[in-house]
Amino acid sequence: MKKKENILIVGAGLCGSLLALRLGQRGYKVTVMESRPDLRKVDISVGRSINLAFSDRGIKAMNMVGLTDKVMPLCIPMRGRLVHDVQGNTFMANYSGREDEYINSISRGDLNSLLLTEAEEHEAVDIVFNKECTGIDIEENIATFHCYETKKEMQLKADVIIGTDGAGSILRKSYYLERKFLFSYSQNFLNHGYKELSIPATKTGGFRTEKNALHIWPRGNFMIIALPNLDGSFTVTLFLSYDEGEYNFNNLTTKEIVQEFFEKEFPDLVPLIPELTTEYFENPTAPLGTVKCSPWSYKNNTLLMGDAAHAIVPFYGQGMNASFEDVVVLNEVLDQYEGDWEKVFKVYEKTRKKDTDAIADLAIDNYYEMRDHVANPIFKEKRKLEIDLEKAFPETYFSKYSMVTFNEDIPYSKAMEIGRAQDKALLNLIIDDEIDTTADLQEILKKVQEETNEILDEDNVAKTMKH
Amino acid sequence: MKKKENILIVGAGLCGSLLALRLGQRGYKVTVMESRPDLRKVDISVGRSINLAFSDRGIKAMNMVGLTDKVMPLCIPMRGRLVHDVQGNTFMANYSGREDEYINSISRGDLNSLLLTEAEEHEAVDIVFNKECTGIDIEENIATFHCYETKKEMQLKADVIIGTDGAGSILRKSYYLERKFLFSYSQNFLNHGYKELSIPATKTGGFRTEKNALHIWPRGNFMIIALPNLDGSFTVTLFLSYDEGEYNFNNLTTKEIVQEFFEKEFPDLVPLIPELTTEYFENPTAPLGTVKCSPWSYKNNTLLMGDAAHAIVPFYGQGMNASFEDVVVLNEVLDQYEGDWEKVFKVYEKTRKKDTDAIADLAIDNYYEMRDHVANPIFKEKRKLEIDLEKAFPETYFSKYSMVTFNEDIPYSKAMEIGRAQDKALLNLIIDDEIDTTADLQEILKKVQEETNEILDEDNVAKTMKH
Numbered sequence: 033m034k035k036k037e038n039i040l041i042v043g044a045g046l047c048g049s050l051l052a053l054r055l056g057q058r059g060y061k062v063t064v065m066e067s068r069p070d071l072r073k074v075d076i077s078v079g080r081s082i083n084l085a086f087s088d089r090g091i092k093a094m095n096m097v098g099l100t101d102k103v104m105p106l107c108i109p110m111r112g113r114l115v116h117d118v119q120g121n122t123f124m125a126n127y128s129g130r131e132d133e134y135i136n137s138i139s140r141g142d143l144n145s146l147l148l149t150e151a152e153e154h155e156a157v158d159i160v161f162n163k164e165c166t167g168i169d170i171e172e173n174i175a176t177f178h179c180y181e182t183k184k185e186m187q188l189k190a191d192v193i194i195g196t197d198g199a200g201s202i203l204r205k206s207y208y209l210e211r212k213f214l215f216s217y218s219q220n221f222l223n224h225g226y227k228e229l230s231i232p233a234t235k236t237g238g239f240r241t242e243k244n245a246l247h248i249w250p251r252g253n254f255m256i257i258a259l260p261n262l263d264g265s266f267t268v269t270l271f272l273s274y275d276e277g278e279y280n281f282n283n284l285t286t287k288e289i290v291q292e293f294f295e296k297e298f299p300d301l302v303p304l305i306p307e308l309t310t311e312y313f314e315n316p317t318a319p320l321g322t323v324k325c326s327p328w329s330y331k332n333n334t335l336l337m338g339d340a341a342h343a344i345v346p347f348y349g350q351g352m353n354a355s356f357e358d359v360v361v362l363n364e365v366l367d368q369y370e371g372d373w374e375k376v377f378k379v380y381e382k383t384r385k386k387d388t389d390a391i392a393d394l395a396i397d398n399y400y401e402m403r404d405h406v407a408n409p410i411f412k413e414k415r416k417l418e419i420d421l422e423k424a425f426p427e428t429y430f431s432k433y434s435m436v437t438f439n440e441d442i443p444y445s446k447a448m449e450i451g452r453a454q455d456k457a458l459l460n461l462i463i464d465d466e467i468d469t470t471a472d473l474q475e476i477l478k479k480v481q482e483e484t485n486e487i488l489d490e491d492n493v494a495k496t497m498k499h
Numbered sequence: 500m501k502k503k504e505n506i507l508i509v510g511a512g513l514c515g516s517l518l519a520l521r522l523g524q525r526g527y528k529v530t531v532m533e534s535r536p537d538l539r540k541v542d543i544s545v546g547r548s549i550n551l552a553f554s555d556r557g558i559k560a561m562n563m564v565g566l567t568d569k570v571m572p573l574c575i576p577m578r579g580r581l582v583h584d585v586q587g588n589t590f591m592a593n594y595s596g597r598e599d600e601y602i603n604s605i606s607r608g609d610l611n612s613l614l615l616t617e618a619e620e621h622e623a624v625d626i627v628f629n630k631e632c633t634g635i636d637i638e639e640n641i642a643t644f645h646c647y648e649t650k651k652e653m654q655l656k657a658d659v660i661i662g663t664d665g666a667g668s669i670l671r672k673s674y675y676l677e678r679k680f681l682f683s684y685s686q687n688f689l690n691h692g693y694k695e696l697s698i699p700a701t702k703t704g705g706f707r708t709e710k711n712a713l714h715i716w717p718r719g720n721f722m723i724i725a726l727p728n729l730d731g732s733f734t735v736t737l738f739l740s741y742d743e744g745e746y747n748f749n750n751l752t753t754k755e756i757v758q759e760f761f762e763k764e765f766p767d768l769v770p771l772i773p774e775l776t777t778e779y780f781e782n783p784t785a786p787l788g789t790v791k792c793s794p795w796s797y798k799n800n801t802l803l804m805g806d807a808a809h810a811i812v813p814f815y816g817q818g819m820n821a822s823f824e825d826v827v828v829l830n831e832v833l834d835q836y837e838g839d840w841e842k843v844f845k846v847y848e849k850t851r852k853k854d855t856d857a858i859a860d861l862a863i864d865n866y867y868e869m870r871d872h873v874a875n876p877i878f879k880e881k882r883k884l885e886i887d888l889e890k891a892f893p894e895t896y897f898s899k900y901s902m903v904t905f906n907e908d909i910p911y912s913k914a915m916e917i918g919r920a921q922d923k924a925l926l927n928l929i930i931d932d933e934i935d936t937t938a939d940l941q942e943i944l945k946k947v948q949e950e951t952n953e954i955l956d957e958d959n960v961a962k963t964m965k966h
Contacts, residue, residue: 214741214786218685274681319681456961463960487957493930494923 036060037373040175040190042165042203043067046140047338047355048196049147049159053097054359056154058366063188064157065177067164067197072145082228083259083267085110085246085349086138088440093356096363102146107136108260114245115406120300124245125406125415128431129422133438135246135349137259143352165202168193170210170330192373193334196355199323201340207330215325222320222345222399224254225281226271229311231304233264240304241266246349248402249298253277255403256298268305271320271403281317320345322392326385329377337362342388347398348436354391354444358384387444394436394448414458417469417476424473450484453491457483503527504658504840507642509632509670510534513607514805514822515663516614516626520564521826523621525833530655531624532644534631534664539612549695550726550734552577552713552816553603553610555907560823563830569613574603575727581712582873587767591712592873592882595898596889600905602713602816604726610819632669635660637677637797659840660801663822666790668807674797682792689787689812689866691721692748693738696778698771700731707771708733713816715869716765720744722870723765735772738787738870748784787812789859793852796844804829809855814865815903817858821911825851854911861903861915881925884936884943891940917951920958924950 036059041048044066052064086107094100111134112126127134151157163177163186174189195203207215231240239260241247247258247266253273258266273280279293287309294302302308323343328336338355361384362376369375405411421429432451435442457480461467467476503526508515511533519531553574561567578601579593594601618624630644630653641656662670674682698707706727708714714725714733720740725733740747746760754776761769769775790810795803805822828851829843836842872878888896899918902909924947928934934943 214688214788216685216687216788218683218687218791220683220685221681321681321683324685452961456957459960460957490923490927490954493926494919 037191038063040065040173040188040193042168042175042193042195043197043201043338043340044144044148044159044161045196045198045338046144046147046352047358048194049144049151050093050097050356050359051194051196051337051362052157052159053147053151053154054363056151056157057097058363058370059156061156062151062154062158063190064151064159065163065165065175065188066159066161067180068161070148070161071141072148075141082140083137083261084140084143084352085259086136086143087349087353087437089350089353089357089360092440093360096360097150099146099150102150103138103143106138106142106146106262108138108262109134109244110137110246110259111244112246113402113406114242114247116247116249116298116300117407118251118297118299125412126419128434128438129419129424129429130426130434130438133434134244135437137246137261139261140352142262165197168195168203168206168334170203170206170212170334173333192332195334195336195340196338198339199321199343201336203334204323204325204336204340207325207327207336212330213327215327217325218323220322222396223276224271224273224399225317225319226269226346227281227312227317228315229268229270229305229308231258231266231268232306237264239264239266248406249301250403250407251297252404254279254297256301257402266304268301271399274317284312287313322396324389324392326381328381328385329374332372332374332377335377335380342385342392344388344392344395345399346395347402348391348395350391350395350436350444354388357440358388390444390448391436394432394444394451410459410462413462413469414455417458417462417467420473421477421480425477429477449491450488453487454480454484456487505530507532507640507655507657507660509635509642509660509662510664510668510805510807511611511615511626511628512663512665512805513611513614513819514825515661516611516618517560517564517823517826518661518663518804518829519624519626520614520618520621521830523618523624524564525830525837526623528623529618529621529625530657531618531626532630532632532642532655533626533628534647535628537615537626537628538608539615542608549607550604550728551607551610551819552726553605554816554820554904556817556820556824556827559907560827563827564617566613566617569617570605570610573605573609573613573729575605575729576601576711577604577713577726578711579713580869580873581709581714583714583716583765583767584874585718585764585766592879593886595901595905596886596891596896597893597901597905600901601711602904604713604728606728607819609729632664635662635670635673635801637670637673637679637801640800659799662801662803662807663805665806666788666810668803670801671790671792671803671807674792674794674803679797680794682794684792685790687789689863690743691738691740691866692784692786693736693813694748694779694784695782696735696737696772696775698725698733698735699773704731706731706733715873716768717870717874718764719871721746721764723768724869733771735768738866741784751779754780789863791856791859793848795848795852796841799840799844802844802847809852809859811855811859811862812866813862814869815858815862817862817903817911821855821858824907825855857911857915858903861899861911861918877926877929880929880936881922884925884929884934887940888944888947892944896944916958917955920954921947921951923954 038061039055041052041064044064048064052062055062094103112124114122114124116122152159162180166176166178168175173193174187175193177186195201208217234240243260249256256270258268260266275282284290290309290312328341337358344351362380365376365380418431432455435447435451506522506527506529508519508531511531515531519529522529561570579591581589581591583589619626629647633643633645635642640660641654642660643654645652662668675684701707710727716723723737725735727733742749751757757776757779789812795808804825811818829847832843832847885898899922902914902918
């Protein structure tokens, strides 16, 4: 076999560092260039998302690189949504009827550090920090970097350049601006932005509220969530409109109004956030956007992966999992076509794009579910029924959430197609009073399956006629 | 009432010239800047789309400005699709079961000329040609132009700037690049491009094939269409993939291959296009893209309209009609909120965007319908049934095509919602053999209506739970 090529990876975030590790394991010579400092030496997480939901698709990727045993100790299981109403009452809504299905809270920094360290153990993998990519010549495969230390420019040439440089990708920008091919591209922002706050640990390092849950304060048009950290703290995120509704980011301009807003809407949360108004004004408000594009690659030269190819909103807890799954899929395509990068890139996109498109759409749906429907009686009845079905038929019944989150062998696109039909079937059966909730679960299962299949059949007929 | 503001319109195409006329009628001082020469003096249509489908939404706009009587003589009625199979057999598929429902072929140049002339009759309307907009300062409302005659730059300041500068809009580009606000934006290309050819008139100025039809040569993955011109010629458009299939734009590289492709796939067309291979290589191949964006306006300063705000693919024959309808909707919003441009812009987008999004999606659906389904037996049965229903119940039954094309008072978004449900109902009833086509039409109508309503109900439940 011929000598393996030099790969340049732009961006040492979660996707880039996992990719570097895997390509190192496969024997490639890999250089990773990262604009920020080494996060193992400098704390750079201030005011940014610092914990993430980690689930089965991510775990599959860790299995691939043999890191599962090192990652699991970093995880805090979250078994369900702990919903807080405006009076401070709470109820727990489990993510699944199966005991072994839960999601995990994990620190972005801890996980990224682990991946960087493991990648660097391969002699042929080099990771260089403080080098910001300023442009990529996709024809000549030359990337230009600004070095924050020397303040100088430098250029690197590689056989292949892979952009894992996130939602603001420079590689993607060069596809857009160079107009060498028809580049389909979309950036879509929600009307809502987000801001991070925090619940500190108790003095003894304990958790001030339930540890093993994803907390939600749903308020219809806005919401707060909180995820636990290993040190006993919680990262809290407020999702709110920029300019709509009585309270919004544009009109929460003084400490008094912020305090009033929280005391009115989130009274049980106020005592848990001692630095509320300080954090509110110190931490940035960030937008929530979805990016889709195509093609992801140019010739056998360059490829986009992770958020650079498909940035999604965070509401399904699948952003990192989807990026990790990218590396799993690329790895499988490499098993088949290694040596022919153009083929690898084309097959990879053909295999993968429908799934990243699907999770992008599902993530937006889930925003409405989290901020609003979790507190809706019909939705609650539906979820209760699904949990009962999953308990009674653990091998047979899978909710949309389960398919997306816990069934890494069901592609996102398939999970979306079946899951949406199943949701539609359940909601219609409940609303039309066609389910007798005292009936035998076996009978209910049969009814749900029949109705779901009918919806899928009807959709298929319409789809065949569409495309 | 206070003195009306100065309006600068960038682009004197169909939308810009109609807008100038209407704003002139409303008493505004209007300057229109156009990059191309005056098309009344110079023929600039070579190799570009020269005829368009004109239907009821467009006619409503002509009624608004009092031009209907002058436009109708420019029209050639097309009563349906005349479908040509590969053996040269043809069949006619009418657009409607109602006699008075048909679309019209109209010359882009003739219509644009008329609108320019009518707009210029208003003393307060100025149209300036050969001035290319190179940038717009959306904060200061200053647009910069390059004059092709003097080769110099010039700047214009206005109270309001409206960009009707088409799919490649400079105003839209400045929204995107200046990043003064979160700008959601998408450009999506089909894998197919298009190329124009022509069937000349006979020596006596007659039509070489049926005059009152839109001709289609559907071939599954590609197609040709032809629309009549007043002079007896037809404008022919080939829609073909760039790189997929046995024949595509990338591999049709010699006169021999082009000739072979046409003789194999479009044998009855070859004798009608005497300059086939010459035109094929002289005329450009152009891409087919959809552009969506939001917001369309910035403060009370600038607004995007027409293709600049929502470029669509041509397959529903609604591009011009949608742009004209933009002016109708803006005119209605001005009736309500004249004097407060920011309010006008916001209400206009809120009213209009769901409809331009809908026609963009419908236009893509129709591509598959035209190139493929028109020749499909189930689709043909469905269309036949719809025509029968429209004939029998002219006041009651409207196909999706009729709602979109002939019912200007049904918004595109409503036409899409109801039309898609109705199509799904019809196709499922036909495929499941639930319609006895020998049965009483009244019974069939009832069945279709019930099934459609059921689908709409089920969709509504799912939608409520979604957003």
